[in-house]
Amino acid sequence: MKPSSVVFFCVISAILLLRPPTGAESVTCDPSLLNPCAAAFLFSSRPSSLCCSRIKSQVPCYCQYLNDPSLSGYISGGKKVAAACGVSLPSC
Structure with missing residues (x-):
């Protein structure tokens, strides 16, 4: 293997390892x-x-909201709204 090929391989490998994974966006859980x-x-x-x-963007926060006593009273209404939006909520 040529030295330039090894350097190229190392550079590409470093770029792939250092970039964040695709689809791993951070979600701010803010009711x-x-x-x-x-x-x-x-x-x-x-x-x-x-x-x-907004409901779609907050789906990853659903279980956190469900476990919050100040928000849990709204969850039954939230399930209906999510269903009306065509959004599936996770099982907690």
Whole structure:
């Protein structure tokens, strides 16, 4: 193997190892991001597209919200809204 090939292989390997994995985006679990869903949660109204977008972004936080006593009362309404948005929630 030529020395230039070895250097090239090492550089490519380093780049692949040092970059973050694809799809590993960090999610900020902030229930206030679900404010656009308040009417849908409380009054069973049709969720807006912004609400559905926010629910999709907060799916990784669902179990955390479910275990929070101050939020758990909204979870049953949240399940209905998520279903109306076509979002599957994880089992906790």
